Amino acid sequence: MNIIGLISFAVVGSFKALREGLDLFGITVLGIMTALGGGITRDLLVNHIPNALKSFTDFSFALFGVWLAVVFYRIFKRDISNRFFILIPDAIGLSAFTTTGALIAHDAGVSFFGIVILATLTGIGGGMISDILLGKIPNVLKDDFYASCAIIGAVGFYVTVSSGFGINTASVVCASLVLMIRIMAILYNWKLPRFS
Amino acid sequence: MNIIGLISFAVVGSFKALREGLDLFGITVLGIMTALGGGITRDLLVNHIPNALKSFTDFSFALFGVWLAVVFYRIFKRDISNRFFILIPDAIGLSAFTTTGALIAHDAGVSFFGIVILATLTGIGGGMISDILLGKIPNVLKDDFYASCAIIGAVGFYVTVSSGFGINTASVVCASLVLMIRIMAILYNWKLPRFS
Amino acid sequence: MNIIGLISFAVVGSFKALREGLDLFGITVLGIMTALGGGITRDLLVNHIPNALKSFTDFSFALFGVWLAVVFYRIFKRDISNRFFILIPDAIGLSAFTTTGALIAHDAGVSFFGIVILATLTGIGGGMISDILLGKIPNVLKDDFYASCAIIGAVGFYVTVSSGFGINTASVVCASLVLMIRIMAILYNWKLPRFS
Numbered sequence: 001m002n003i004i005g006l007i008s009f010a011v012v013g014s015f016k017a018l019r020e021g022l023d024l025f026g027i028t029v030l031g032i033m034t035a036l037g038g039g040i041t042r043d044l045l046v047n048h049i050p051n052a053l054k055s056f057t058d059f060s061f062a063l064f065g066v067w068l069a070v071v072f073y074r075i076f077k078r079d080i081s082n083r084f085f086i087l088i089p090d091a092i093g094l095s096a097f098t099t100t101g102a103l104i105a106h107d108a109g110v111s112f113f114g115i116v117i118l119a120t121l122t123g124i125g126g127g128m129i130s131d132i133l134l135g136k137i138p139n140v141l142k143d144d145f146y147a148s149c150a151i152i153g154a155v156g157f158y159v160t161v162s163s164g165f166g167i168n169t170a171s172v173v174c175a176s177l178v179l180m181i182r183i184m185a186i187l188y189n190w191k192l193p194r195f196s
Numbered sequence: 197m198n199i200i201g202l203i204s205f206a207v208v209g210s211f212k213a214l215r216e217g218l219d220l221f222g223i224t225v226l227g228i229m230t231a232l233g234g235g236i237t238r239d240l241l242v243n244h245i246p247n248a249l250k251s252f253t254d255f256s257f258a259l260f261g262v263w264l265a266v267v268f269y270r271i272f273k274r275d276i277s278n279r280f281f282i283l284i285p286d287a288i289g290l291s292a293f294t295t296t297g298a299l300i301a302h303d304a305g306v307s308f309f310g311i312v313i314l315a316t317l318t319g320i321g322g323g324m325i326s327d328i329l330l331g332k333i334p335n336v337l338k339d340d341f342y343a344s345c346a347i348i349g350a351v352g353f354y355v356t357v358s359s360g361f362g363i364n365t366a367s368v369v370c371a372s373l374v375l376m377i378r379i380m381a382i383l384y385n386w387k388l389p390r391f392s
Numbered sequence: 393m394n395i396i397g398l399i400s401f402a403v404v405g406s407f408k409a410l411r412e413g414l415d416l417f418g419i420t421v422l423g424i425m426t427a428l429g430g431g432i433t434r435d436l437l438v439n440h441i442p443n444a445l446k447s448f449t450d451f452s453f454a455l456f457g458v459w460l461a462v463v464f465y466r467i468f469k470r471d472i473s474n475r476f477f478i479l480i481p482d483a484i485g486l487s488a489f490t491t492t493g494a495l496i497a498h499d500a501g502v503s504f505f506g507i508v509i510l511a512t513l514t515g516i517g518g519g520m521i522s523d524i525l526l527g528k529i530p531n532v533l534k535d536d537f538y539a540s541c542a543i544i545g546a547v548g549f550y551v552t553v554s555s556g557f558g559i560n561t562a563s564v565v566c567a568s569l570v571l572m573i574r575i576m577a578i579l580y581n582w583k584l585p586r587f588s
Contacts, residue, residue: 017533023584025540026533040437045236047245049439053497053506060505073587105249113256114249128329133520135529137331141213141222148221192219195269241432243441301445309452310445324525333527337409337418344417388415391465 001175002100003061005093010035010065011072012090013130018073020134030130031066032059038125042101042118046108087186091149095178098123098150099171102157106167112158119154120147123178145185148192153178197371198296199257201289206231206261207268208286209326214269216330226326227262228255234321238297238314242304283382287345291374294319294346295367298353302363308354315350315370316343341381341388349374393567394492395453397485402427402457403464404482405522410465412526422522423458424451430517434493434510438500479578487570490515490542491563494549498559504550511546511566512539537577540584545570 013034017027036052036059043050052058072078101122105115124147128138140147153174160170184190209230213223232248232255239246248254268274297318301311320343324334336343349370356366380386405426409419428444428451435442444450464470493514497507516539520530532539545566552562576582 018587020529020534021586022529022534023586025543025584026529027587029533044240044436045246045249047243047439049500049502050437053437053500053502053509056503056505059503070587108245108249110245110249111252111255113252117249132328132331132524133530133533135331135524135527137216137218137222138329141225141329142216142218151221192221194217194219195214195223195266240436241442241445243439304441304445306441306445307448307451309448313445328524328527331527333412333414333418334525337421337525338412338414347417388417390413390415391410391419391462 001092001096004089005096006035006058006061007065007068008086008089009093009097009126010062011069011086013126014066014069015073016130016134018069024070027070028063028066030133031069032062033133034126034130035062035065036126037129038097038122038127039100041125041129042104042122045118045121046104046110048104084186088183091179091182091186094123094146094150094182095153095175098153098178099157099175102154102174103167103171106157106161106170115158116151116154119157119174120150123147123150142194143191145190145192146182149178149182149185152181197288197292200285201292202231202254202257203261203264204282204285205289205293205322206258207265207282209322210262210265211269212326212330214265220266223266224259224262226329227265228258229329230322230326231258231261232322233325234293234318234323235296237321237325238300238318241314241317242300242306280382284379287375287378287382290319290342290346290378291349291371293322294349294374295353295371298350298370299363299367302353302357302366311354312347312350315353316346319343319346319374338390339387341386342378344388345374345378345381348377393484393488396481397488398427398450398453399457399460400478400481401485401489401518402454403461403478405518406458406461407465408522408526410461416462419462420455420458422525423461424454425525426518426522427454427457428518429521430489430514430519431492433517433521434496434514437510437513438496438502476578480575483571483574483578486515486538486542486574487545487567489518490545490570491549491567494546494566495559495563498549498553498562507550508543508546511549512542515539515542515570534586535583537582537584538574541570541574541577544573 010031014027014031017030040050040052098119102115102119105118124140131138156177157170157174160173161167206227210223210227213226236246236248294315298311298315301314320336327334352373353366353370356369402423406419406423409422432442432444490511494507494511497510516532523530548569549562549566552565
């Protein structure tokens with residue numbers, strides 16, 4: 001699930017860069033940061049050297065996603081980042097990343113809010129960073145029902161652990177909640193309220 | 197003073213998000229980051245796990261500020277973030293945050309410049325992050341006499357400590373300087389020079 | 393070389409701020425962040441308290457660069473950040489910063505990709521941060537042959553170390569590669585491919 005997430009996040013990020021006309025370095029940075037940025041930020045916050053800098057594989061999967069996006073774009077000249085066959089692996093990635101974030105936050109001994117923030121940030125941080133790099137308001141802040149899925153999953157993780165279950169059970173609860181709610185949000189086009 | 201700061205910073209940040217038409221998640225993120233972002237960045241720089249992730253109370257006060265702003269906005273349909281009764285608690289927050297930053301920087305054993313940077317960043321970092329999230333040039337960089345109050349307070353802290361006084365005295369000097377100068381800057385509409 | 397880099401990066405950053413009409417605080421922040429931001433981000437990622445906060449000299453050189461830019465701008469009313477006599481010291485800075493980044497990354501025991509990221513980030517991070525603070529897409533992501541020089545230098549560093557040479561040799565290889573390639577990129581106006 002993590003690998004699917006890395007690749008699909010990198011594909012989505014690379015397409016963002018392609019849409020904006022960035023050069024090859026920009027496309028690579030956007031793709032990689034979308035895939036790895038959430039985890040890197042989370043590792044910084046819990047005072048670890050980011051795993052993405054130590055592991056060879058995470059980075060390779062992200063680069064593979066960048067390559068996939070560029071090749072696809074050159075052949076078909078078409079942006080597919082909003083299509084169903086990207087949204088589903090993206091939802092799997094959100095689910096995997098949120099769960100990893102909740103586990104690492106739990107190990108770091110942070111508060112309830114700390115777990116929710118770190119889990120959500122692991123899931124959505126990469127996309128936010130790539131939007132900021134493009135000088136845009138991060139899309140998760142204004143639209144869609146995306147971060148909310150991660151928040152609900154993280155709360156589920158916390159409640160399960162607090163109820164005396166092990167972290168394996170809590171991880172399954174978190175991952176399932178995020179994935180199911182995200183897929184429902186896609187199918188039914190859920191939105192959060194705005195006030196203006 | 198710290199609690200007043202957390203709440204008023206969160207109110208100001210939430211109003212920024214409301215003005216931009218962000219959704220409920222965006223409003224919450226902007227409010228919380230304005231209140232906690234400066235302290236989180238400072239903790240990262242001195243290699244601590246951010247206190248905001250470990251403490252339950254800071255986050256709760258920030259959420260309360262978000263709630264206040266949303267309720268106020270729904271009832272009165274009016275942005276009050278530039279009114280006097282927000283500017284004063286905001287100045288109290290700037291003063292409290294700058295002082296906390298100076299104390300933590302002093303403990304971390306950084307240089308004179310390090311103390312000034314970390315103290316100022318604790319005071320203004322949250323507002324800068326929320327402006328960046330909205331794709332804007334942080335307001336403190338182009339306008340107003342806001343960061344300068346924090347810098348003067350931090351210099352006051354350093355001079356007091358270097359003169360052989362204790363850190364309690366230095367904290368009082370720092371907090372009073374920031375608060376007094378900020379209030380004078382509001383009353384007399386002070387600005388820094390521009391060159392263009 | 394490092395000192396030349398700090399001063400010329402600060403000059404370039406201050407001119408960016410002057411062009412946008414920021415006030416004195418904004419100009420100072422942009423200049424300092426352009427000079428020190430890459431190193432600070434790298435230190436965060438390898439879990440050190442940033443050297444720029446502990447050292448007095450780095451900060452002083454950056455401030456000197458800010459002062460130079462402001463004085464020059466006031467006297468000549470002209471932006472010189474794209475002229476040859478700025479581009480060359482800027483290239484020297486890129487070379488010095490990339491090499492420092494590669495050395496620190498090597499000490500931190502990160503992977504091949506980790507070395508390339510940290511070395512490149514040390515070289516280009518400050519400029520990226522200052523572009524983000526101005527609400528712009530970082531220039532290195534869309535234009536020019538700038539980050540690529542740092543990447544090639546970092547790869548040279550890794551290959552030299554992996555071939556059994558010492559880190560001193562590797563540093564010389566890295567610094568020379570970055571400087572030579574960057575100067576050729578300036579002279580021949582190299583660009584990376586775009587796909588749109």
